[in-house]
Structure formats: C-alpha cells, structure tokens
Amino acid sequence: MNYHQIPSPCYVLEEEKLIKNLELIDSVQKQADITVILALKGFAMYSAFPLVRKYLKGATASSLFEANLIREELGGELHLYFPVYQDHEFADSIKNATHITFNSLTQWQRYQQQTINAKISPGLRINPEYSPVETDIYNPASLTSRLGIRSETLGDTLPPGIEGLHCHNLCESDSHALSTTLAQIEKLFGHHLDHIKWLNLGGGHLLTRKGYDIEHFIEVMTKFKAKYPHLDIYIEPSSAIAWETGFLKATVLDLIPTPGPIIAMLDVSFTAHMPDCLEMPYKPRIRGARDPQPGETAYRMGGLTCLAGDVMGMGDYYFDRPLEIGDEIILEDMIHYTMVKTSMFNGVKHPSIGILRSGEFELIREFEYEDFKRRLS
Ligand SMILES: Cc1ncc(COP(=O)(O)O)c(C=O)c1O
Incomplete structure (x- = not known):
C-alpha cells in the first residue's frame, strides 16, 4: 500500500485488524x-x-x-x-x-x-x-x-x-x-x-x-x-x-537542531491529537524507527502547537536514513482513546479520519476552520 495517497495528518483505521480483534473477542465471549x-x-x-x-x-x-x-x-x-x-x-x-x-x-x-x-x-x-x-x-x-x-x-x-x-x-x-x-x-x-x-x-x-x-x-x-x-x-x-487497529499519519514539516536530538516538527500535536501520550505518559511506536544507540542521530518528535511541552519527551527515535522535510511518519496504535480525546487547541487542523480496506483507502471525514469556530462563540 502506498501511503502517499492518504492525506496528512490522518487517523487511519486498518479494517482487517479491527475484524481480527472482534473475531477473537467474539470467540472468547462464546467460550466463556x-x-x-x-x-x-x-x-x-x-x-x-x-x-x-x-x-x-x-x-x-x-x-x-x-x-x-x-x-x-x-x-x-x-x-x-x-x-x-x-x-x-x-x-x-x-x-x-x-x-x-x-x-x-x-x-x-x-x-x-x-x-x-x-x-x-x-x-x-x-x-x-x-x-x-x-x-x-x-x-x-x-x-x-x-x-x-x-x-x-x-x-x-x-x-x-x-x-x-x-x-x-x-x-x-x-x-x-x-x-x-x-x-x-x-x-x-x-x-x-x-x-x-x-x-x-x-x-x-x-x-x-x-x-x-x-x-x-x-x-x-x-x-x-x-x-x-x-x-x-x-x-x-x-x-x-x-487495540493496534490503526495509525496516525503525519508529515515532517521542519527539522530543528538542538545540542541534543534533532527535533522533527510534525503536522500533528501531542497535546491536541495524542494527549494520552502525555497523560500516561508513553512513547508511541513509529513504523521503521527504533531507539537510538549511543552515537547515533536521535530525532525527537515535536508537535505544531506553541505549548513548550508539545513534544514526545519519553524518548527519541532513530531512522535508517536521515529524516527530511516532507517525510511521512506513521505513529502506530492511534485509534483507541487517541481519537476520542483530541482537541482543537491552538486552532491547529484536526487530523482527517479514514479507513484502509484491502489496500484501498477511504477518506471518511475532513475537518475545517468551521469545526474550530463552531466549538467557540
Ligand atoms: C466504567 C468504564 N468502563 C469501561 C472502560 C473501558 O476501559 P478499557 O478501554 O481500558 O477497556 C472504562 C475506561 O475508563 C471505564 O471507566
């Protein structure tokens, strides 16, 4: 599947994974x-x-x-x-x-x-x-x-x-x-x-x-x-x-050097779109990335709001090739709780919502300025 056709940012439910969970749960309820x-x-x-x-x-x-x-x-x-x-x-x-x-x-x-x-x-x-x-x-x-x-x-x-x-x-x-x-x-x-x-x-x-x-x-x-x-x-x-039925697709918008890790500025926000990462707190898995070893280039994921703490402070990531502006980032397991807890803090665009079915992507919902305005008065 080519994820380039999926808009960024977007929560994507992988339907087959949901069906697998439901089948397992159904068999448990019957047996128990x-x-x-x-x-x-x-x-x-x-x-x-x-x-x-x-x-x-x-x-x-x-x-x-x-x-x-x-x-x-x-x-x-x-x-x-x-x-x-x-x-x-x-x-x-x-x-x-x-x-x-x-x-x-x-x-x-x-x-x-x-x-x-x-x-x-x-x-x-x-x-x-x-x-x-x-x-x-x-x-x-x-x-x-x-x-x-x-x-x-x-x-x-x-x-x-x-x-x-x-x-x-x-x-x-x-x-x-x-x-x-x-x-x-x-x-x-x-x-x-x-x-x-x-x-x-x-x-x-x-x-x-x-x-x-x-x-x-x-x-x-x-x-x-x-x-x-x-x-x-x-x-x-x-x-x-x-559980583990989908991801949040994001994109690297900028790379900020620091004396520590390089910060990847994403088109999503931890505080607005993944608040459970900060509440629990936990470090989400990123497809294709792993923990950096000493001496390796470390990337820290940063959100696009003005909150100083809108950053994944629980740990950095290493990628096989240096990140570039425009790269896709797939944050794993972002369906349960993540989607229901979002806010429109800072007026940043809310990720779209879509479903992947047998390799085909269906865009279910996009959010607009009007959604932000309607929540306020
Ligand atoms: C009363 C009640 N029922 C069910 C749940 C769902 O729990 P979980 O998502 O951990 O299965 C919660 C979660 O807070 C709850 O408070």
Whole structure:
C-alpha cells in the first residue's frame, strides 16, 4: 500500500485488524459464556460500527451524547454508567436503555422511580479497593476514589430493586488481575452476589494484546460462573476492541537542531491529537524507527502547537536514513482513546479520519476552520 495517497495528518483505521480483534473477542465471549459490549469512551468511530454490530450485542455510554451515538449508529443493548446523572437530561439519557448503573446510593434514590417506570435494570457501581493500575489518574479503586461505592458504605443488604453490580478497576490488564478482582469482589461484596442478576466487570481486559492468556481468562470466568450460575456476566472494554487497529499519519514539516536530538516538527500535536501520550505518559511506536544507540542521530518528535511541552519527551527515535522535510511518519496504535480525546487547541487542523480496506483507502471525514469556530462563540 502506498501511503502517499492518504492525506496528512490522518487517523487511519486498518479494517482487517479491527475484524481480527472482534473475531477473537467474539470467540472468547462464546467460550466463556459472557457478554462483551463496547465502551464508547475509548472507541467511538461510528463509521466502523456496522462491523462492531456483527460481533457485539451492545454498548455502554458514560454520557448523554455517547448514549445518543449508540442509539443512532449502533443499536442493541444500551448500558448506561454516568459518574453522575443530571436532572435536565435524565429522561433523554435513559431512552431505550436496558441497564443502568448508579455511582452512589444518593443517585439511585434520586432516579429510582424514573428507572423503575422505564423498566430498565438498575445496578450499582462498587469500589473493590483493588486495582493493578499504577498510574494514579487511571486508578478508579483507591480509598478516596469518587467512582463506585465501598463495601462499608453499601452495608449488609442491597437497596430493594437493585439487580446488578458494576466494577471497573482494570486498565490494559491481564487475566491474573481479573482473577484477583473476582476474589476481592467475593471478599467484600460476596454476600450480595446471590441477590443480583448481573455483574458487569468493566473494561481494562486487554484480551487482544499479544501474549494475553485467553485460556486462563476463560478458565477464570468459567469457574466463577459455575459458582454463580444465575449471574449474567458482562465486560465492557474499549481498548481491547480497537487495540493496534490503526495509525496516525503525519508529515515532517521542519527539522530543528538542538545540542541534543534533532527535533522533527510534525503536522500533528501531542497535546491536541495524542494527549494520552502525555497523560500516561508513553512513547508511541513509529513504523521503521527504533531507539537510538549511543552515537547515533536521535530525532525527537515535536508537535505544531506553541505549548513548550508539545513534544514526545519519553524518548527519541532513530531512522535508517536521515529524516527530511516532507517525510511521512506513521505513529502506530492511534485509534483507541487517541481519537476520542483530541482537541482543537491552538486552532491547529484536526487530523482527517479514514479507513484502509484491502489496500484501498477511504477518506471518511475532513475537518475545517468551521469545526474550530463552531466549538467557540
Ligand atoms: C466504567 C468504564 N468502563 C469501561 C472502560 C473501558 O476501559 P478499557 O478501554 O481500558 O477497556 C472504562 C475506561 O475508563 C471505564 O471507566
């Protein structure tokens, strides 16, 4: 495939890779006898939803707009978990919803009657007080977390009417973290499990990462299901669905010498177009590049906004031949979370969005000055 025909900058979904992920996840859900739904927060590229619909029964929304997008573009089971619901949008949010999770007992009390009237299955988010996640901003299970109810607060019995529990504490995690989570749920919330109909184990199960022990995942789930055969088990990943399914194409616009590395000024921005690289932080892979060895020319990738920190500070790159102005840079794995977190900071042009299918490129969306202006007033 000649990438020159792809405009720069552009997020490109490689469709075959998405299909491969979906097929793997579908086979896991069948073997483990669980239901996998898509969490929209990490992957909301709705031009790919016709594919998602072939494999997954539904999706989960964490806001009214995500719920609208699921209703309009995906269909199927609609699960809701908003960290906090708001009176003025609650009625719209729950339209066609099948399951709803409340983050606190006060929220359940506030919306209990509307939920019952709408015949939606209600649940509560619990805090298992365990998470393998070491980066604080991605750890929802600390003692002082605002997400989920601690066992101590929930008490000995569930409020009447509650049919499910929801636990999200993983992030890019393996099957052993899942196993520990289940043990922790049993320890803190085990006395509730006989009284509910469904258990949602959240996202963070990175089933499609190379080396994920799928057999162990199925074994863990099967054993758990054998203990609680009455429970419908859900997981709601985002990352695993869109993991390594595409790239961000960028172009070198300038080369700035420094006493350290040469900075490649790209037509994309880390802060505006790849904010997770700065938040996590992590160094994205670049196709054809590797870490520089001592003595080799090191290139640092820089963004096109004025922010001093709009630069890939986690590490430099070495290329087999010196970079030149006009060279293409393919930043790998830029579909999950990257695309949903972008901004129009500095007024820099937002990357286009496209799909690669059997070597053919389809441009789905381009962004214009009007998109920038419409977000402001
Ligand atoms: C409640 C909830 N569910 C699902 C997810 C999706 O997680 P992941 O993309 O790691 O699978 C998240 C991510 O933050 C979440 O907060």
